[in-house]
Amino acid sequence: MKVALLMGGRSSEREISLMTGRGIARALRDLGHDVTAVDAADGLVLPAGDEEAGARPLAQVQRLPLRAQVGVVDAPAVREADLVYNALHGTFGEDGRIQALLELAGKRYTGSGVLASALAMHKAMSKRVFMHEGIPTPKWRLFAPARGESLGDAEVAALGGYPLVVKPNQEGSTVGLTIVDGPGGLADAVALAARHWPEVLAEEYIPGRELTVAVLGEEALPVVEIRPKSGFYDYENKYTPGRTDYFCPADLPGPLARRVVELGGHAARALGCAGVSRVDFRLSPQQEPYCLEVNTIPGMTPTSLVPMAARAVGMTYEDVVARALQLAMTGAGSAAGART
Numbered sequence: 001m002k003v004a005l006l007m008g009g010r011s012s013e014r015e016i017s018l019m020t021g022r023g024i025a026r027a028l029r030d031l032g033h034d035v036t037a038v039d040a041a042d043g044l045v046l047p048a049g050d051e052e053a054g055a056r057p058l059a060q061v062q063r064l065p066l067r068a069q070v071g072v073v074d075a076p077a078v079r080e081a082d083l084v085y086n087a088l089h090g091t092f093g094e095d096g097r098i099q100a101l102l103e104l105a106g107k108r109y110t111g112s113g114v115l116a117s118a119l120a121m122h123k124a125m126s127k128r129v130f131m132h133e134g135i136p137t138p139k140w141r142l143f144a145p146a147r148g149e150s151l152g153d154a155e156v157a158a159l160g161g162y163p164l165v166v167k168p169n170q171e172g173s174t175v176g177l178t179i180v181d182g183p184g185g186l187a188d189a190v191a192l193a194a195r196h197w198p199e200v201l202a203e204e205y206i207p208g209r210e211l212t213v214a215v216l217g218e219e220a221l222p223v224v225e226i227r228p229k230s231g232f233y234d235y236e237n238k239y240t241p242g243r244t245d246y247f248c249p250a251d252l253p254g255p256l257a258r259r260v261v262e263l264g265g266h267a268a269r270a271l272g273c274a275g276v277s278r279v280d281f282r283l284s285p286q287q288e289p290y291c292l293e294v295n296t297i298p299g300m301t302p303t304s305l306v307p308m309a310a311r312a313v314g315m316t317y318e319d320v321v322a323r324a325l326q327l328a329m330t331g332a333g334s335a336a337g338a339r340t
Contacts, residue, residue: 001033001325004081006098007051008039010061010069011090012175012196018052019301021087025051027321028085036077040088040098042068043075069098073105083328084109085321086297090172094297095121110328112296116272120294123169123201126271130291133270135263137291138204138282142169145194151186151202163205166190168197172295174233179205206282206290211250213264213279214298214309216320217327220265221309223257225250241303248312252283260289267291275327276320278306 005028007021008014021037025048028035037046041061047054069092078084084107088094096118102109112120119125124142131137139159143149156164166189167177176196178189193200210226210233225247226233236243249257264279271294278298281289298306300317307317315323 002080002082003028003033003035003085003325004075004078004083005035005037005051005085005087006040006072006078006093007037007046007087008041008055008061009088009090009093010041010058010064011088011092011094012058013090013172014041014058014061016299016301017087017089017093018055020089020299020304021046022052023300023302023317024085024087024321025049027318028325030318031322031325033325036081038072038075038077040069040072040093043072045075045077066092070101072098073101073107078105078107081107083107083325085325086111087300089297089299090175091121091170094172094295095170108328110324111275112271112273112277116274117296119271120273120277120296121170121172123167123293124199126293129270130267133266135267135270135291136288138165138206140201140203142199142201144199145190146198151190153183155202156183156186159202160204165203165205166193167201167203168193169199169201170197206284208285209250209283211260211281211283211289212305212309213261213281214306215265215268215273215277215279216310216323217275218265220261220268221306222249222312223252223260223264224248224305224309225252226305244303246305246308248308256287256289263289263291267294276306276324 005025007017009017025035025037037051039055042064084102086109096114099114099117127137127140141155162182164180166180176193180186180189190200212224214221227245267279268277273296278295280292283289310320
């Protein structure tokens with residue numbers, strides 16, 4: 001099959017997308033597919049076998065006009081492909097915009113469609129869906145500092161007081177996230193989050209354990225527990241080998257493990273996700289799981305969680321990539337419908 005692999009892009013998660021794309025490109029070639037890797041930021045075809053090294057730095061691509069990314073769907077490698085494998089993370093790649101362009105171009109693509117991608121990236125909207133569906137999620141408040149909105153003492157108290165989680169409403173990989181221990185750190189945390197997105201989400205902090213559930217199509221995989229060796233599961237702890245311990249299947253009582261797995265599948269379905277997704281949770285000391293968010297294009301780097309969960313059920317990295325292709329080609333992987 002002729003596959004165009006979209007990677008890189010112009011979001012703050014560009015470097016992770018390049019790492020993800022490198023692994024997926026290798027897996028696709030090992031599976032016998034004809035792969036052309038394309039940097040979604042500018043349409044640059046990346047060198048086979050050295051995709052990550054062939055890409056430009058984030059600072060350079062962010063200076064490009066947005067129309068450079070719009071033109072990617074008309075690049076020859078994408079236009080001629082049987083399928084587009086979307087390995088983009090974050091803004092412009094995981095939020096429904098590139099999905100809409102691919103649908104307008106009539107291209108099949110891996111992963112969730114336009115609406116599910118947009119809902120999952122918009123943390124407040126996804127929480128509204130979770131609440132409607134009866135999926136437990138931490139209390140939250142959305143506000144826009146640029147419009148003069150702020151978080152008052154009464155609102156902090158309504159969220160359970162300190163510590164408090166403050167993060168951009170639309171970002172991934174914990175970019176711009178702060179756990180605020182007291183009122184003295186709130187202003188800086190809000191300013192940091194607002195630098196990444198104009199709307200800021202303040203969220204109740206749930207003490208306890210970090211869990212995640214990978215979902216492949218309709219199948220939710222075993223729970224992974226994440227234990228950073230220091231601090232919380234931030235960008236550095238996620239992507240630096242040796243900084244975090246992982247346990248899969250997580251050491252949970254059977255009924256609780258089944259409940260978390262069921263909630264993971266429920267959350268992905270509630271947003272309309274397709275293909276490969278991942279649902280993140282906090283497990284409170286009272287053994288209550290709280291759904292934080294759904295990732296519609298989870299990482300596929302050497303330290304990523306989806307390949308780890310897949311290994312627990314006997315699947316290799318290549319098996320996960322092959323499954324993503326299969327879901328897309330059978331119509332269960334995206335909403336594109338292949339109108340080519």
